[in-house]
Amino acid sequence: MLAVCLTLMARLVRVVNFSQAATGMFGGFVAVWLVSNAGMPVWLATVIGILIGGALSAIIGWIIATWLAEADTSTRSAVTVGPLLLLISLSFILFGNKPQPFRPILAGPAFSVGGVVVSQVTVVTVVLAIVVAVGCRIILAKTSAGTQLRALSERPTTAELLGIPAKLLSVGVWTVTGMISALVVSIVAPSQSNDATSLAMLIVPAAAAALLGGFRRLDLAVVGGLALGILQGLVAQIDQISFVRNFVPFLFIVGFLLWLQRKEVWDASR
Amino acid sequence: MLRARNTALRAAGVPLIVAIVAVAVGYGLSVVLSDYLVFLGTTAIVAAIAILGLGVVTGSAGMISLCQLTFAAIGAWVVAWLNTIDAPGGFILWLVLGALAAGVVGILVGLPALRLRGVNLAVVTLGFAAAADVTLVQIQFPGATAGVSVLRPDLFSDDRSYFLLAVLAMAICAVIIHFVQHSRLGSSWKSVAFSERGTASVGASVSSSKLTAFAISAALGGVSGGLVVGQVGLAFPSSFSPIQSLALYVLSIMSGAHLVDMAIFGGILWVVVPELLKRWGVPQDWAFVIFGALGVQALTSGSNLGTGIRNVWWKRQLQRAGRTVNTLGEGVEAAGAAAPQPPAPVSTGAPVLVVEDLSVAFGNIKALKNVSLTVPEHSIMGLIGPNGAGKSTLVDAISGFLPQHTGAISLGGKPLHGLSPTRRARLGLRRTFQQDRVPPGLTIGAYMRFVARRRTTPSEVEDLLQFMGCPPSSSRLAAVDVGTRRLVEVAANILSKPRVLLLDEPAAGLSHEEHVDLGRRLLQVPERYGVSVLLIEHDLDMVRSVCSTLTVLDFGEVLDQGPQDEVLANPAVIKAYMGETEML
Numbered sequence: 001m002l003a004v005c006l007t008l009m010a011r012l013v014r015v016v017n018f019s020q021a022a023t024g025m026f027g028g029f030v031a032v033w034l035v036s037n038a039g040m041p042v043w044l045a046t047v048i049g050i051l052i053g054g055a056l057s058a059i060i061g062w063i064i065a066t067w068l069a070e071a072d073t074s075t076r077s078a079v080t081v082g083p084l085l086l087l088i089s090l091s092f093i094l095f096g097n098k099p100q101p102f103r104p105i106l107a108g109p110a111f112s113v114g115g116v117v118v119s120q121v122t123v124v125t126v127v128l129a130i131v132v133a134v135g136c137r138i139i140l141a142k143t144s145a146g147t148q149l150r151a152l153s154e155r156p157t158t159a160e161l162l163g164i165p166a167k168l169l170s171v172g173v174w175t176v177t178g179m180i181s182a183l184v185v186s187i188v189a190p191s192q193s194n195d196a197t198s199l200a201m202l203i204v205p206a207a208a209a210a211l212l213g214g215f216r217r218l219d220l221a222v223v224g225g226l227a228l229g230i231l232q233g234l235v236a237q238i239d240q241i242s243f244v245r246n247f248v249p250f251l252f253i254v255g256f257l258l259w260l261q262r263k264e265v266w267d268a269s270r
Numbered sequence: 271m272l273r274a275r276n277t278a279l280r281a282a283g284v285p286l287i288v289a290i291v292a293v294a295v296g297y298g299l300s301v302v303l304s305d306y307l308v309f310l311g312t313t314a315i316v317a318a319i320a321i322l323g324l325g326v327v328t329g330s331a332g333m334i335s336l337c338q339l340t341f342a343a344i345g346a347w348v349v350a351w352l353n354t355i356d357a358p359g360g361f362i363l364w365l366v367l368g369a370l371a372a373g374v375v376g377i378l379v380g381l382p383a384l385r386l387r388g389v390n391l392a393v394v395t396l397g398f399a400a401a402a403d404v405t406l407v408q409i410q411f412p413g414a415t416a417g418v419s420v421l422r423p424d425l426f427s428d429d430r431s432y433f434l435l436a437v438l439a440m441a442i443c444a445v446i447i448h449f450v451q452h453s454r455l456g457s458s459w460k461s462v463a464f465s466e467r468g469t470a471s472v473g474a475s476v477s478s479s480k481l482t483a484f485a486i487s488a489a490l491g492g493v494s495g496g497l498v499v500g501q502v503g504l505a506f507p508s509s510f511s512p513i514q515s516l517a518l519y520v521l522s523i524m525s526g527a528h529l530v531d532m533a534i535f536g537g538i539l540w541v542v543v544p545e546l547l548k549r550w551g552v553p554q555d556w557a558f559v560i561f562g563a564l565g566v567q568a569l570t571s572g573s574n575l576g577t578g579i580r581n582v583w584w585k586r587q588l589q590r591a592g593r594t595v596n597t598l599g600e601g602v603e604a605a606g607a608a609a610p611q612p613p614a615p616v617s618t619g620a621p622v623l624v625v626e627d628l629s630v631a632f633g634n635i636k637a638l639k640n641v642s643l644t645v646p647e648h649s650i651m652g653l654i655g656p657n658g659a660g661k662s663t664l665v666d667a668i669s670g671f672l673p674q675h676t677g678a679i680s681l682g683g684k685p686l687h688g689l690s691p692t693r694r695a696r697l698g699l700r701r702t703f704q705q706d707r708v709p710p711g712l713t714i715g716a717y718m719r720f721v722a723r724r725r726t727t728p729s730e731v732e733d734l735l736q737f738m739g740c741p742p743s744s745s746r747l748a749a750v751d752v753g754t755r756r757l758v759e760v761a762a763n764i765l766s767k768p769r770v771l772l773l774d775e776p777a778a779g780l781s782h783e784e785h786v787d788l789g790r791r792l793l794q795v796p797e798r799y800g801v802s803v804l805l806i807e808h809d810l811d812m813v814r815s816v817c818s819t820l821t822v823l824d825f826g827e828v829l830d831q832g833p834q835d836e837v838l839a840n841p842a843v844i845k846a847y848m849g850e851t852e853m854l
Contacts (some may be wrong), residue, residue: 067570074388079569079708086562092555204400206394250397261385267466
């Protein structure tokens with residue numbers, strides 16, 4: 001799911017956003033805080049959390065669109081390491097470094113296949129991932145905003161000269177992806193070890209999955225996410241190599257990328 | 271000559287003296303400061319060593335590495351393990367072994383960097399850091415659960431003397447890094463960060479540049495990790511979390527850690543900021559918030575403290591030195607204004623570069639079709655043709671960047687089939703690029719030495735620079751314009767005394783007068799330096815005045831070949847150039 005967001009960002013605003021999960025995490029934490037301290041109902045708090053995730057993401061996007069409009073992907077991405085660090089420590093300060101009592105929004109098994117219980121969370125995230133991926137495809141291919149976005153991602157300066165509101169559009173993308181990731185974290189968090197660091201570090205498997213699509217193909221990003229989850233589940237079954245499990249996303253990324261880029265011997269095409 | 275030797279002595283002596291003074295100051299501090307401050311000082315130095323390592327891989331070689339503290343953890347793990355099994359040799363030896371182990375892992379992590387760049391590499395290193403962190407939490411450091419603390423060496427057993435040990439380690443690392451940064455290896459890191467093709471074309475191996483950068487960086491991480499265990503006795507994974515690696519990365523970017531002094535400054539910041547916050551009653555977590563914000567600032571503005579300060583200083587220096595530069599410019603003019611000479615007679619020397627039946631296809635497009643040419647020894651052959659005729663493709667193929675070509679190329683009778691660009695460059699086949707492939711982070715002198723790949727004397731370098739009309743060797747490449755940079759590229763490749771030099775439009779970006787000057791100088795190159803030249807050029811004036819023989823390419827095929835006047839009189843050649851008015 002986060003992989004879809006990452007791919008979207010990479011394609012549309014030329015950034016691999018390292019703080020993607022962190023913005024979601026922060027939004028999620030705000031929601032939890034609102035529930036437990038202000039006594040808000042869960043749904044309202046979640047909505048506010050999602051809005052905050054979107055707003056945070058928009059701020060980062062605005063910074064990058066303002067000062068790094070012409071920089072290459074690496075530089076733009078490196079900048080997002082800053083907010084990642086900032087958000088994690090900010091949430092330590094505001095919410096402490098204990099795992100947060102996320103109240104599950106979705107709970108319980110959905111169905112079971114051959115003795116393996118598939119929880120609602122899994123079903124919803126998978127469905128959501130597919131919906132977002134398909135939705136984005138349609139928007140990008142069919143609507144005029146989609147065309148403008150693609151123009152923007154390929155040739156920012158040319159697009160701007162054509163009168164496309166570059167900044168507005170890219171900040172928009174940042175906002176939407178921020179909101180989506182906050183939603184995802186709110187759903188997934190109860191089933192994960194949910195302290196700030198682990199949640200923000202969801203970015204690692206997400207990036208692994210997104211890499212399958214080379215940060216460009218949304219469908220492959222979804223497949224990558226699923227494959228990675230299954231792979232990790234399988235490896236976890238075998239007790240002897242359980243500590244190898246941690247390296248699965250890492251090896252997955254490396255192996256796949258090396259195969260993909262085996263011909264990229266040089267940094268420039270000419 | 272005497273001055274040159276003095277500068278050389280100073281270049282070697284000053285860092286050593288600075289290091290000795292630093293150790294003396296460290297000793298003084300270890301006596302004067304309070305216990306608490308000494309402990310903090312040790313932490314700062316440990317961080318500085320780690321940042322120094324990041325300066326190598328990220329600052330110089332331009333690769334994003336987000337797992338510096340994982341390397342530190344490996345160093346720490348090895349030291350702790352050797353301690354629990356009571357290995358012989360004592361702490362210092364363990365520290366070195368830890369650094370070696372981290373260096374080996376650094377090479378393994380660096381291997382993907384041979385194909386992955388930029389963000390992809392950043393994701394890989396972050397993934398490695400995250401995975402290693404979880405694993406460390408599971409397996410823990412040896413002796414940590416049993417409470418076996420690491421033994422310090424007898425000489426440095428208390429906190430004060432241990433601080434001195436850390437200062438010593440820092441000084442040794444800093445001096446080594448300083449000299450490596452100024453050596454050819456250091457130049458190759460900066461070169462690989464700017465252009466891999468440029469690096470390979472001067473005979474430096476891209477792979478080994480990247481891997482050595484990773485290895486040295488990881489080894490420094492290992493040293494810092496080992497020192498941490500010695501400092502605190504028991505190591506815990508929380509000291510080496512990926513978040514802290516990220517913070518170190520941001521800090522190294524912010525301070526400009528490829529400069530030794532700035533790495534130390536970064537280490538001090540690492541400790542001072544949280545400490546100040548603590549004194550002011552602010553939670554220490556705000557430190558990372560500050561680092562994060564400053565990092566965003568540094569990355570968005572693309573600047574860092576170290577280069578910022580140095581730029582101001584250089585500007586001052588330039589203003590002060592403004593007059594001397596001018597006089598030198600006149601000297602260059604005088605050297606260039608030698609009497610015009612006729613083009614060299616058609617050489618009858620033995621063939622040194624032989625290309626037979628060379629074809630290159632990109633998919634369905636045949637860029638080159640059965641091209642054959644022979645460059646005789648000590649001659650200048652011109653390669654001309656309209657845009658898109660395949661001139662640069664030919665140079666790419668000859669220099670080894672297009673291994674899929676068919677046909678045969680030999681240099682001095684030795685077939686070059688299957689050799690990498692690096693190997694070809696080492697055999698004496700050098701080329702320059704149409705694009706700017708000269709790393710701006712170097713001084714002209716350092717670049718010349720890096721490209722030459724042989725022992726040179728300072729006067730030899732200065733003479734050649736003056737002959738080619740380039741600025742003196744102490745100038746920084748970042749401060750000269752692109753046209754001049756490409757002249758320096760030509761000069762540096764001549765300095766390497768290759769058998770054959772392929773020049774891809776060396777005069778692009780120069781004014782017409784400079785064109786003519788360059789032509790005059792090139793004319794003397796075969797005689798003076800024993801180099802044969804294959805020159806791609808659009809300016810027919812220059813071609814007429816320089817090249818004895820010509821090869822004309824059109825649509826990837828040889829249109830005509832032979833002595834200059836005959837070729838230029840060929841109606842087919844004139845026709846191929848129709849429309850390119852500057853030629854007629």
